């Protein structure tokens with residue numbers, strides 16, 4: 001039997017990284033985005049659609065064994081935009097899973113759900129209470145709450161991956177702590193797809209970084225075994241930017257520069 005995995009936001013950075021890394025014999029990836037997606041392989045299907053369009057999502061989820069939900073705004077924006085796309089979109093994804101009988105949803109959460117946690121709390125647990133640093137962070141908190149609701153009320157396996165910084169390479173000294181390599185991202189999502197009976201779970205999505213701020217224990221317990229470490233980039237980044245000063249932003253708090261007053265929302269007019 002073919003396993004079918006729906007990926008929302010599949011045209012984005014992480015979706016593009018995941019496509020080759022989640023390819024498996026007997027697995028079809030159904031790729032959904034509101035932007036055009038690159039040419040599908042023989043084991044891929046593409047769907048042009050919006051995560052806020054519930055009927056379209058229910059149709060896209062039909063026959064799927066899991067949904068990997070990446071689609072939405074991947075940074076700070078206005079409350080109207082964040083609530084309309086990230087919060088309403090994540091609600092629609094869980095509701096589509098329920099309507100279409102999809103047993104598992106993997107939600108791309110973020111370190112910004114706990115951005116105002118001081119880094120002196122490291123290693124930060126994935127059960128650390130919420131401290132969102134932005135409206136974007138609030139949308140990740142809301143997504144984790146929806147995951148908990150749909151796991152407890154409807155029995156959907158719902159895994160929240162609090163991703164640090166998923167890029168090809170760390171590009172600043174904060175990422176020496178928060179980097180998630182593309183290969184480890186693939187390992188993380190594969191573990192989330194295959195771990196048996198997780199129920200509701202929240203785990204950190206970072207590589208095995210020497211300077212990690214986050215507790216990888218609960219993720220390892222689900223089978224996530226990260227292999228990369230940002231430390232090999234440390235000499236070059238520190239030569240360029242200096243040693244991280246852990247008492248000031250972007251190093252003093254988990255969310256880095258997202259905690260800066262520069263991201264204060266404008267007062268309503």
Ligand SMILES: NC(=O)c1ccc[n+]([C@@H]2O[C@H](COP(=O)([O-])OP(=O)(O)OC[C@H]3O[C@@H](n4cnc5c(N)ncnc54)[C@H](O)[C@@H]3O)[C@@H](O)[C@H]2O)c1
Pocket residue numbers: 008009010011012013014015032033034035049050051052069070071072073074075085089108109110111162163164165166167
């Ligand atoms: N990259 C990171 O370091 C990082 C860190 C933490 C969390 N995340 C989360 O992971 C997910 C993917 O991040 P990314 O870096 O690939 O972001 P990205 O911006 O590259 O990709 C997001 C994708 O979502 C699509 N999208 C946006 N609104 C949509 C809508 N209404 N309907 C359908 N598709 C829509 C975009 O077209 C885009 O292809 C996001 O939810 C982001 O918040 C990413």
